Structures are given as structure tokens and as C-alpha cells.
Amino acid sequence: xxxxxxxxxxIYQVGGAVRxxxxxxxxxxxxxxxxxxxxxxxxxxxxxxxxxDFPVFLHPDTQQEHAxxxxxRKTGKGYKGFSVYASPEVTLQEDLxxxxxxxxxxxxxxxxxxxxPFHGQLDIQKKLLRxxxxxxxxxxxxxxxxxxxxxxxTEFTVAPETMLLMRQMVAAGEVDALxxxxxxxxxxxxLMEKQPSRMFEMLRECGALKVILPELDRLWGVPQTxxxxxxxxxxxxxxxxxDYSAKQGYSLPVRFAALTHDLGKGTTxxxxxxxxxxxxxxxxxxxxxxxxxxxxxxxxxxxxLVVAKYHGKLHAARQMKASTxxxxxxxxxxxxxxxxxxxxxxxxxxxxxxxxxLEDCPxxxxxxxxMALQAALTVDAGAIAKQCGxxxxxxxxxxxxxxxxxxAILR
Numbered sequence: 001x002x003x004x005x006x007x008x009x010x011i012y013q014v015g016g017a018v019r020x021x022x023x024x025x026x027x028x029x030x031x032x033x034x035x036x037x038x039x040x041x042x043x044x045x046x047x048x049x050x051x052x053d054f055p056v057f058l059h060p061d062t063q064q065e066h067a068x069x070x071x072x073r074k075t076g077k078g079y080k081g082f083s084v085y086a087s088p089e090v091t092l093q094e095d096l097x098x099x100x101x102x103x104x105x106x107x108x109x110x111x112x113x114x115x116x117p118f119h120g121q122l123d124i125q126k127k128l129l130r131x132x133x134x135x136x137x138x139x140x141x142x143x144x145x146x147x148x149x150x151x152x153x154t155e156f157t158v159a160p161e162t163m164l165l166m167r168q169m170v171a172a173g174e175v176d177a178l179x180x181x182x183x184x185x186x187x188x189x190x191l192m193e194k195q196p197s198r199m200f201e202m203l204r205e206c207g208a209l210k211v212i213l214p215e216l217d218r219l220w221g222v223p224q225t226x227x228x229x230x231x232x233x234x235x236x237x238x239x240x241x242x243d244y245s246a247k248q249g250y251s252l253p254v255r256f257a258a259l260t261h262d263l264g265k266g267t268t269x270x271x272x273x274x275x276x277x278x279x280x281x282x283x284x285x286x287x288x289x290x291x292x293x294x295x296x297x298x299x300x301x302x303x304x305l306v307v308a309k310y311h312g313k314l315h316a317a318r319q320m321k322a323s324t325x326x327x328x329x330x331x332x333x334x335x336x337x338x339x340x341x342x343x344x345x346x347x348x349x350x351x352x353x354x355x356x357x358l359e360d361c362p363x364x365x366x367x368x369x370x371m372a373l374q375a376a377l378t379v380d381a382g383a384i385a386k387q388c389g390x391x392x393x394x395x396x397x398x399x400x401x402x403x404x405x406x407x408a409i410l411r
Contacts, residue, residue: 008036011066012092012107012115019103022124023153032059032066033095033107036088039068055086069095093117100142101149102130123159130159137165140174144186147202151193158202166206175211183212184294191255196246197239215286216259218266223274231356232274234265241354250346256300257307257347258354260287264308283308303340306332307347314348317365317372322406325372326399334373345370368410375409376402 017030034042039055047057047066055068070086071094092115096105102120109115118132129146136142143166150156158166169175190199200216203209209217220235231237238259245258264282268275287308291301310332320328334341345366352366353359379401388394 008088009041010035010092010109012109014096014107015099015104018106018108018114019120019124022106022121030064032064033069033092034066035069035090035092035095037068038088042066042068071095071098097133098135099132100136100139100145102132105132127153127156128159129153129156129162131162131165134165136162137169137172137174140169140178141182141186143169143175143203143206143208144178144183144190147199147208148186148190148193150202151190151196151199154195154198163206166208170207170211175208178212180293180295184296187213187294188252188256191242191246191259192252194246195243196255196259197243200239200242213290215263215266215290219262222265222268224265224276225274229355230358234262236356237354238262240356241350244354244359245347245350248346248350250350251343253300253303254343254346254350256296257304257343258350260290260304261307261311261347261351263287263290280309280312303343303347306340306344307351310344311348311351314365314369317369322372322403322410325369325406326376326402328369329373329376335376341373371409372406375405379405 012033012035013030014033015031017027020027034057039049039057042055042057043049046060048060050056050058050065051067055070057066057068058064059066068086069090069092071090092107096107096115096117099105102118102123104120105116105118106120107115114121123130129149131142146158146162146166150158187199190196193199200209200213203212204217204220216235216238219238220233222234223232224234224237226232229237231240238261241258241261242255245255250258260283262276262279262283263286264279264284265276267282267286268277268279284305287301287304290296291304296304310328313328317325317328329335329341332341332344348366349363352361352363355361379398381398384397384401385394388397
């Protein structure tokens with residue numbers, strides 16, 4: 001390996017690759033730490049410098065990342081409030097000590113031997129997420145990472161001392177310093193894990209959810225009508241909905257829409273509970289606030305707004321006349337945005353089946369609306385336009401033809 005001609009230089013594989021191999025999981029990205037080297041030595045050995053905040057280099061052949069061993073010192077609030085010290089004198093154990101969890105603080109040498117000064121292998125056996133040192137408290141992103149890891153490693157739990165430390169971090173205002181882009185990045189990753197509900201439940205347990213997503217946090221303890229929601233609690237319902245979306249392998253926009261579709265129930269006046277009249281439009285307003293604050297991508301934002309506004313209306317699809325079905329399809333912009341319409345139905349499926357004992361309930365209303373769209377799409381709007389003598393009549397003529405098509409197929 002380039003650089004081995006320097007006798008003091010030692011290269012170790014670290015982090016997720018070592019952890020995942022020990023867990024028996026597929027290894028994806030491989031990261032390396034280099035001990036006893038200077039940037040000049042790395043460049044002389046053919047590595048290419050890419051790090052901005054600290055010395056990181058790409059291997060000349062594999063292009064895998066190699067970071068110089070380093071220590072960090074807290075200089076301010078938030079995850080950017082650090083000064084980094086990289087030097088040939090920094091030891092492997094000092095580098096491992098700055099990492100978040102013991103299961104990520106294991107290094108592997110070229111001969112396959114493991115260096116595990118913080119007993120990460122034991123915590124892997126115990127299925128325990130434990131912080132390495134109290135320096136964990138200096139970086140609030142680590143709270144988000146802990147929550148995301150719980151969503152991925154569904155058999156793991158958080159060590160009591162780590163949960164206590166995270167609560168102290170929240171109380172100290174560290175979470176308030178998180179930047180929007182990083183919060184969204186971690187939430188998006190967590191939503192795409194195996195059981196995303198575990199992420200939000202952990203964030204709620206340590207108090208961080210109330211800071212980063214108060215609109216979601218307030219859903220727990222809000223009752224719903226037991227006839228339609230045997231699980232009763234709105235927070236529990238939303239967690240069931242996102243876990244269903246994950247089990248089906250649905251896309252991030254669908255999962256985000258599933259997460260936010262009922263935010264308005266958290267603002268229902270107490271005197272009308274457990275009913276939630278008008279919660280759909282309240283959800284829309286709250287989603288607009290969330291996506292603006294967290295800078296959520298447009299595909300997630302657009303679907304979430306549509307699902308929040310119209311998921312309740314879908315339940316009445318089988319009682320609608322053909323003309324009303326056509327109007328509903330137009331409100332959903334289903335003719336122009338076919339893929340979003342399909343995602344809308346998937347998110348509504350998650351809502352319907354994210355209920356206690358109703359995980360396999362039929363989806364007759366969604367199927368009914370999908371059939372109506374397929375029927376309306378058989379109408380040749382271009383041909384009708386050519387037959388119409390006046391442009392003013394085209395829209396009405398196309399609508400009438402689509403209504404007839406919907407009536408025919410639904411009969």
C-alpha cells in the first residue's frame with residue numbers, strides 16, 4: 001500500500017466497515033485512519049487531499065478515504081464548534097476516543113487484528129449503543145445519529161448513561177444549535193431505515209424531538225376515535241404508519257408524507273376530541289412551517305402537502321359521483337402528475353394500514369379512484385379539441401367525455 005515505505009506510518013480500517021463486519025452485515029463504505037503521518041508524506045505517497053475541515057486523502061488506486069489521526073477540542077455550540085488537531089504524534093487510541101459510540105471505535109489492522117480500547121465488541125454482543133467518552137456531549141448531531149442507528153439496528157438499545165447524557169445535552173441547549181440541513185439529512189436517513197419509529201421514539205425520550213420537530217412531538221397523548229383508530233393515540237398511529245411504509249420499501253417522499261399527514265391533530269381543541277374536524281388543512285399549514293424550517297426537498301414537500309390535504313377525502317371515493325371523482329382527480333393534479341398520484345395512494349395506504357389490527361384492511365377507495373383515473377385517461381383530449389368548433393368548449397367537452405368514461409367503467 002502506498003505510504004508503507006514510511007516506517008512510522010500505520011493504516012487501520014475503522015468505523016462502520018469494522019462494525020458491520022462484526023455484526024455480520026454487508027460492508028459498504030470503508031474508511032481508514034492513518035497514524036504517524038504528515039500531509040506531506042501522504043501527498044508524496046500519491047494520495048490526493050480532499051478534506052476541508054481536517055486532513056482527508058483519497059488512496060491513489062482504490063479512492064477510499066484515509067484520514068490522518070486527529071483529536072478535537074470544543075470551541076463553540078453546535079456540531080461545527082470544534083478545532084481539529086492532526087499530527088503524527090496523535091495515537092490510534094486518541095483518535096478512537098473522539099468517536100461517538102463504542103461500536104464505531106474499533107480499528108482493524110492489516111493483519112486482521114482488532115484494536116478495541118473501549119470494548120465495542122462487548123457492546124456489539126450486548127446490542128448496546130454506548131458513548132465512548134463524555135466528549136460525546138460536544139456534538140449534538142450524535143443524538144440524531146443515535147436515533148438513526150436505533151432505526152437501523154432494531155435489536156439495539158441505548159445505554160442508560162448515554163440516554164442521561166443526551167438529556168443533559170438537550171437541557172443545555174446543544175440541540176438548539178443544530179443547522180436545518182443536518183437535521184433533515186439525519187431524519188431522511190432515519191426514515192429510510194428498517195424501523196423509523198425507533199428513531200422518533202428515542203428523540204422523544206431524550207427530549208430532542210420537542211426541539212427539532214415540536215409539531216410531531218405534540219401528537220403523543222392526543223386521542224382519536226376508537227372506531228377508526230383502535231390504537232387511539234395519534235403519536236402511536238403515526239409511528240405505525242411510517243413503519244408500514246418502511247416495511248413496504250416505499251420512497252422517501254412517501255415516508256415523509258406518512259410522517260406528517262396528521263400533524264394537524266396535535267392542534268385540535270380539547271373540547272372536540274377525539275374528533276379532529278378540519279385537521280387536514282391544519283396539517284397543511286404545519287407542514288409548510290416544517291419544510292421551510294428544515295429545508296425539505298420539493299418532492300417530499302409537494303407530496304406531503306397533497307397527502308395531508310386530501311387523505312381524508314379519499315375515504316369517501318366510493319360514494320362519489322363520476323363528476324365528483326373527476327373533480328377530485330383534477331384537485332390532485334393526477335392527469336399531469338401521474339407518479340405523484342401513485343405516491344399519494346401509497347401514502348394513503350400506509351395511513352389506512354397503520355392502525356392497530358387493520359394492517360391488512362382492504363383499500364377499496366384507493367382502488368376505486370385509481371380505476372376512475374384509468375378510465376378518464378382513455379379519453380383522447382386531442383381528438384376532442386379538433387372536433388370542437390370553439391376553444392371555449394374544449395374543456396367542457398373533455399370533462400364530459402371523461403365523466404362518461406368513468407361512469408362506464410364503474411358500472
